[in-house]
Amino acid sequence: MELRLLNFRSYPEAAVRLLPGANLLVGPNGAGKTSLLEGLSTLALTRAPRGGVTTDLVAWGSQEMGVSATVQAGGEEGREMVLELRWRFQPPSRRWVRTLRVDGNPQPVARYLGRLRVVSFWPEDLLIVKAGPEPRRRMLDVVLCQLFPAYAISLSRLRRALEQRNSVLRAVRDGAAKDQELEPWTGPLVEAAAAIMEAREGYLEEATPLAAAAALRIGEPTPLSLVYKPGIDDPEGGSWAERMTRALDRSRAEEVARAQTVVGPHRDDFEICLGGRAARQFASQGQQRTAVLALKAAEVAQHLSHGGEAPVLLLDDVLSELDLSHRAGLVQELAGGMGVEQSLVTATEDHGLGEVVRLSQVLEVRRGRVAPRGGG
Amino acid sequence: MGLLPAPVERLAEEFARFPGIGPKTAQRLAFHAASRVPPAVLDGLAAAITATAATVTPCPVCFFLSDEGQLCAVCRQPTRDRQLICVVEEPGDVLAIERTGEFRGLYHVLGAALSPLDGVGPNDLHCQELLDRVAAGGVKEVILATDSDLEGEATATYLLRRLEGLDVQVTRLAHGLPMGGELAYADERTVARAFSGRRQA
Numbered sequence: 001m002e003l004r005l006l007n008f009r010s011y012p013e014a015a016v017r018l019l020p021g022a023n024l025l026v027g028p029n030g031a032g033k034t035s036l037l038e039g040l041s042t043l044a045l046t047r048a049p050r051g052g053v054t055t056d057l058v059a060w061g062s063q064e065m066g067v068s069a070t071v072q073a074g075g076e077e078g079r080e081m082v083l084e085l086r087w088r089f090q091p092p093s094r095r096w097v098r099t100l101r102v103d104g105n106p107q108p109v110a111r112y113l114g115r116l117r118v119v120s121f122w123p124e125d126l127l128i129v130k131a132g133p134e135p136r137r138r139m140l141d142v143v144l145c146q147l148f149p150a151y152a153i154s155l156s157r158l159r160r161a162l163e164q165r166n167s168v169l170r171a172v173r174d175g176a177a178k179d180q181e182l183e184p185w186t187g188p189l190v191e192a193a194a195a196i197m198e199a200r201e202g203y204l205e206e207a208t209p210l211a212a213a214a215a216l217r218i219g220e221p222t223p224l225s226l227v228y229k230p231g232i233d234d235p236e237g238g239s240w241a242e243r244m245t246r247a248l249d250r251s252r253a254e255e256v257a258r259a260q261t262v263v264g265p266h267r268d269d270f271e272i273c274l275g276g277r278a279a280r281q282f283a284s285q286g287q288q289r290t291a292v293l294a295l296k297a298a299e300v301a302q303h304l305s306h307g308g309e310a311p312v313l314l315l316d317d318v319l320s321e322l323d324l325s326h327r328a329g330l331v332q333e334l335a336g337g338m339g340v341e342q343s344l345v346t347a348t349e350d351h352g353l354g355e356v357v358r359l360s361q362v363l364e365v366r367r368g369r370v371a372p373r374g375g376g
Numbered sequence: 377m378g379l380l381p382a383p384v385e386r387l388a389e390e391f392a393r394f395p396g397i398g399p400k401t402a403q404r405l406a407f408h409a410a411s412r413v414p415p416a417v418l419d420g421l422a423a424a425i426t427a428t429a430a431t432v433t434p435c436p437v438c439f440f441l442s443d444e445g446q447l448c449a450v451c452r453q454p455t456r457d458r459q460l461i462c463v464v465e466e467p468g469d470v471l472a473i474e475r476t477g478e479f480r481g482l483y484h485v486l487g488a489a490l491s492p493l494d495g496v497g498p499n500d501l502h503c504q505e506l507l508d509r510v511a512a513g514g515v516k517e518v519i520l521a522t523d524s525d526l527e528g529e530a531t532a533t534y535l536l537r538r539l540e541g542l543d544v545q546v547t548r549l550a551h552g553l554p555m556g557g558e559l560a561y562a563d564e565r566t567v568a569r570a571f572s573g574r575r576q577a
Contacts, residue, residue, distance in 0.1 A: 090398060091392075091398055091399055157526055160526050161526060163493050164490075164491065164492050164493050164526070164527070164530070165492075167492035167493045168492045171492065171497070177492075177497060180537065181492075181497065181498065181534070183533065183534070183537060184490060184529075184530035184531065184533040184534040184537075185492075185530050187529075187530075187533055188526050188529060188530060
């Protein structure tokens with residue numbers, strides 16, 4: 001695979017050849033290792049991978065940003081495919097416009113997502129068990145958008161419907177609009193919310209045994225489970241659309257008072273449990289790290305079972321954060337337990353990784369320049 | 377800066393206000409006007425712009441573009457089926473439907489779609505005028521042909537609710553697969569819509 005960056009983060013321009021297998025990127029802090037991983041995951045997700053505003057990734061002062069990669073369409077023997085993501089600033093509207101291309105042809109997002117898949121592991125993911133719900137929701141969105149492009153459409157419709165509906169709620173609160181003006185936005189909101197909640201619930205159900213198996217391999221005997229906590233308070237059951245509709249009806253007074261839609265998938269969360277108890281409260285730090293590795297292994301397994309294309313595994317500076325036993329567990333998974341065919345690993349030193357995993361290459365990254373070790 | 381004659385600078389600034397025209401394109405158009413276009417053609421352009429500003433007004437019935445407060449060209453045609461009203465967001469949508477030659481009724485141009493985020497509520501669209509037209513009688517069917525994005529759908533839902541009490545059939549334009557498109561390459565939402573909107577073969 002060749003990855004190319006244009007005005008992305010600290011890279012005015014770069015082209016990096018990545019080999020099948022494990023690619024280790026070494027270099028001092030701030031050299032630009034992480035930006036390469038962020039570039040590849042931005043290309044796969046069509047947006048900033050770690051939350052925040054995508055155009056914040058644009059190199060300072062530039063009006064155009066691009067990431068592209070030549071990838072193998074069907075594994076190593078398959079034909080080559082060029083994926084390209086480009087952002088351009090449009091001065092009249094003062095907006096950034098995104099274009100997605102496959103082999104040079106513009107594509108809507110629904111036909112683009114899923115062609116390149118990534119499972120990434122950022123240092124902040126180590127806190128995902130203990131953190132607030134937002135990074136856990138993002139974790140679900142990142143994997144589900146790649147598995148099911150329709151999910152990405154539902155997600156952007158949900159965001160838009162919430163923004164529009166909250167504006168009406170504000171106007172209703174201030175006496176500038178009538179209740180009946182809410183209704184046109186409630187239908188699309190319920191439709192998008194139901195699709196998202198159904199997908200999240202299904203994903204967590206399927207991921208539980210996969211994560212539990214991975215945790216066992218890493219050495220955690222207590223059974224791990226993932227429990228969906230939908231952001232609606234409705235004990236009556238029925239379809240997600242019915243539950244969402246009832247929850248909205250019940251919360252009308254509160255949403256008008258707060259000028260905000262207070263129920264829905266934007267309030268979702270899930271609990272990571274060990275032996276049926278919340279790992280957030282009861283697990284040791286070591287067990288919490290095992291749980292995170294298990295969640296990532298489950299992500300990889302889900303990609304392989306849905307549609308088959310093996311994801312590229314991106315590990316950003318996590319080796320140094322792990323104790324010896326977890327590092328060994330991760331490296332084992334990396335070496336084939338997960339079924340990953342290509343990985344990018346960043347580190348400030350190589351942690352003896354080459355002794356446990358066969359490295360395809362070591363790339364040295366210094367001040368935005370990338371060169372194979374031992375080469376030119 | 378300041379190298380160009382003031383009218384050329386000014387022209388470029390004005391061009392840049394139009395949708396789809398960035399500063400570079402605006403400058404290219406201004407240069408082209410200043411150096412390549414014969415003065416007579418520029419006079420013609422200026423006259424067309426002046427006339428547009430002076431005489432074009434919305435049709436008092438349907439809000440499509442018209443001349444000096446008169447009925448628009450569609451509303452004036454005697455052969456139109458006055459029992460049908462097709463509701464669209466923008467004047468450009470009327471031309472898109474007219475090009476198909478499929479529709480022989482009248483139009484109603486709302487002016488935009490609902491978007492509370494941008495401060496566009498029902499009172500900013502020509503909604504009440506539509507209800508008045510229907511309430512006046514003689515209309516059998518209202519076809520909601522707003523866009524299929526979130527805002528267009530919300531606008532259609534709003535109008536549907538408001539029209540419910542009136543004695544008129546309300547229909548929504550069908551959404552489906554693009555002609556000549558392959559099913560395998562359509563996105564899931566489009567396929568789902570095409571399914572729910574299927575008809576007797």
